[in-house]
Amino acid sequence: MQRLNKVRLSGRAGEIVFSHEHYGRYYYKFMLTVIRKSGAVDMFPIVIEDSVVRDNDYNGKEVLVTGAIRSMDTSKNPNKHHNVNYIAADKVEVLEEQVPEGDINEVEFIARSCTKEPYAKLTPVTHRKVLNLFVAIPRDYSERADFIRCTLWGKGADLAVDVKRNDYIKVTGRLMSRDVYVNGEETETVYEISVKEMEKLEDEE
Incomplete structure (x- = not known):
């Protein structure tokens, strides 16, 4: 499968800020503020290797990030999983000004569904049909995968x-962020895909 x-x-x-070290490589992180056309704000963690950062100072500047969705299991319980998503940046380009048509937010991937029996439901206020899929995105040259939730609306x-x-x-x-309550008190930011188009592919040989 591609x-x-x-x-x-x-x-x-x-x-x-400094993020972590992995096999002798140093990684840094910053938060990217992306404004939707509706005016709502999403904030995404961007992780970059020191070779990408070099001497660049991105703080407060308009930038274009290209990269891939990643997830990390932060659970200390071997019987439970708690995935935290971030963007692994291949390139960060400083822009002279904000994109005139509005901030760019484009996501494209091939993934394997992890949801056994997906079902659609109606939202309580607007009664709009919605369905959630939890998917695994296979990594290149690895048996590992990155996990994220996809949200589909209407048709x-x-x-x-x-999809089984x-x-x-x-x-x-497009990628979205939202805050959810944990244990009724603390809030946690989660990330998900608002799906524009979805195509079911042939089974992997």
């Missing part, structure tokens, strides 16, 4: 009902 995991985001970069939700566990799908859409 491997595909592409993200393009533009917005205002926050302060760069897209109707089509996704036929281990089916492969091609998705285009």
Whole structure:
């Protein structure tokens, strides 16, 4: 099966801070503020290798980020999983000004569905049909995968009902962030894909 995991985001970069070291490579992180056409604001963690950062200071500047969706299991319980998403940046380009048409937010990937029996439901206020799929995006040259939730609306939700566990799908859409309550008190930011188009692919040989 073809491997595909592409993200393009533009917005205002926050302060760069050290993230972690992995096999002798140093990684840094900043938060990217992306404004939707509706005016709502998404904030995404961007992780970059020191070879990409070099001497660049992105803080407060408009940038264009290209990279891939990644997830990390932060659970200390071997019987439970807690995935945290971020964007692994291949390139960060400083822009002279904000994109005139609005901030860029484009996601495209091929993934395997992890949802056994997806079903559509109606939102309580607007009564709009919605369906959630949890998917695994295979990595290049690795047995590992990155996990994220996809949200489909209306006719897209109707089509996704036929997607079963281990089916492969091609998705285009945009990345979103939202805060959820944990244990009724603390809030946690989660990330998901608002699906624009979805195509069910042939089974992997």
